[in-house]
Amino acid sequence: MITWLIIATVAATTANTPNKAPTASEVLLKATNQDWRKVDQDQVLYMDLAQGRVVMELHPQMAPEHIKNVKKLAREKYWDGLAIVRAQDNYVVQWGDPHADDKKLKKSIKTAKDTLVAEFDRSISSLIPFTVLADQDTYAPEVGFSLGFPVGRDPSQKKMWLAHCYGALGVGRNVPMDSGGGAELYVVIGHAPRHLDRNVTVIGRVLKGIEYLSTLPRGTGALGFYEKPEQRVVIQSIRVGTNVPTKDRMELEMLKTDSKIFAELIEARKNRSEEWFHYQAGHADVCNIPVPVRERARD
C-alpha cells in the first residue's frame, strides 16, 4: 500500500535524527498542559444526528449578539425535529426550518429574536486575542488566529473577522444584511469560500464530527437544497454544552494559538521536514493550518 503521506510514523522514526527541523507531530509532543486551553462548555454546541454528534465551538467575542441568540434558540430547543435542508458539494451544509417561508407551517421562535443587526466584523481591540500569520493571503491584508479560530484583519480599517475556512459556522441570511438571526446556520464543507468573509456573521467552527456533515448526500436542487422532504436529515437536538449532563459532554482542549508551541507548529506546516516531502512550500495558508484539538482526560 502506497501511503504517500505519512505523519505519525515518520515522526516516530525521525525523532532522533540530529539537526533536523521538527515535524508537526514532534512539536506537539513537546506541548505541556499549559499549552492547551479547556474548551468552555458554555461556548459549545452539540448537534445530534442519527449519523453522530457534531461538536461546535463559538467564538465568545466575535459576534456576541448572534451567539447569545443562537444559545437562546438551542435552549428553547428550536432546532429539535428541524432538519439539514441543503448540502452543496465543495461549499456548505445548511440547516434550519424547512418551512421557514410558510407562515402557517413554520416553527415559531419563542425566546430568541428572528433577526439581528449583522456582525460581519469587529473592531480590532487588544481585548480580542490575535496571533499574526506572517504569510501573505489572497483575500485579507493580514490573517492569523484568535483563540484557535482563523481570522482575517484589515489594520487600515481597524477591523477583524472570522474567516470562512473548512468547518466555519455561519449565520444564513437573505439579501438584506440584517435578515439573519441564527435560526438558519451553515458549515463550510469544501475549499474555503473566503469571498463570503465580511458578508456573513460567522460565529464559530466545528471541532469534532464534521464528517457527519461533509459526507451527507448532496442535494440535487439549486444550490444543493434537498428536493424531497424525505431527503432532509432530521436534527435530533442542538444543545449548549452547559445544558448537557456532564457525563454526556465531550470535554475538549485546544492548543493555544498564542503559544510558542503553536508558532513552532506553523513553522512545521510551512516547511515540512517529514522525509516524504522533497519540496518545502515555505508558506502556509491560514485555512491549511488545523489547530490541534484533543479530548481531555476527566478531572
Next chain:
Amino acid sequence: MITWLIIATVAATTANTPNKAPTASEVLLKATNQDWRKVDQDQVLYMDLAQGRVVMELHPQMAPEHIKNVKKLAREKYWDGLAIVRAQDNYVVQWGDPHADDKKLKKSIKTAKDTLVAEFDRSISSLIPFTVLADQDTYAPEVGFSLGFPVGRDPSQKKMWLAHCYGALGVGRNVPMDSGGGAELYVVIGHAPRHLDRNVTVIGRVLKGIEYLSTLPRGTGALGFYEKPEQRVVIQSIRVGTNVPTKDRMELEMLKTDSKIFAELIEARKNRSEEWFHYQAGHADVCNIPVPVRERARD
C-alpha cells in the same frame, strides 16, 4: 427558506439593471460556442462505481509519461475490481490495489510500468498555454490557468505545475520521489492542500461526479484508510474515453481559460455584483474560481 447565496435567480432579476457589473451567470450567458473547448475523449478517464460515474480530464502536457502510463493501466483494465481504499476528511480519496504490498496477492501490472521518474513540475514553455491570475497567492510566485487547469508557476525557476485544488487528480507515491507510477491515484476532496504542490505528480482533475467521492464514508484508520476490507469501495472499471462506446461517453465542453469571457468571469468572481453581496473581496484564490464545464449537445 433563507437561501443566503443566490446566483442563478439574482442573475435573472438583475440582468436589466443598468451600469451594474455583470455577475458570473450573466458573463456566461454571453459566451459563444467559440469560447468553449471540446474535452478530448483521449484525455478523459471514466471511473464507474456503484454510486455513479466520476469523469476526469488529464492535462495533455503536464505529466506526459505518467499520463501515458495511466492510460495503459486503464486499457489493461488494471483497476477493474480494485478499490477505493482511503477517504480522509478534508483531504483526499485514494484508490488502487488493497494488496499492493503483498507480493502474492497483488494484481500484476501487465503492459504499464510500476514506477516512473517523477513529473512534479514542467519547464515553462510557450507551448503550454498559461493565463495569469493577477491575485497574489500564498504558495506560488504566480498562479493562473492552463487549458482549464489551475496551475502555479515560478518564473525565476522557469517551472510550472498543476496546483492541488479541489478535484485535483494526483499520483500516489511512497517516500522516494520516483516511487509512483499511477497505479495508486488520489483526488483532493477538501481545502486545497497546496503544500503537496511539486511533491506529487498531478495529472488532471475531476470534471463531473466528484460528489461520488466526496461523500464516501471516511476511513477510521490512520490517514483515513478503511480498516476493514468490506468498507472499501469497489471500482467497477476505469476507462479512457476513446475506449468507451460513443453512446456511453459524456461529451463535455470547458470554457476556454484563455478567452476574454473567462477573464470577465474572474472579475465577476473577485467582485461579486449579485445583490446578496455587501462586501466585495476584490480578489480571488486560484482554487476558488471553478472553470465552467457543460454537457455538449450531440453532433
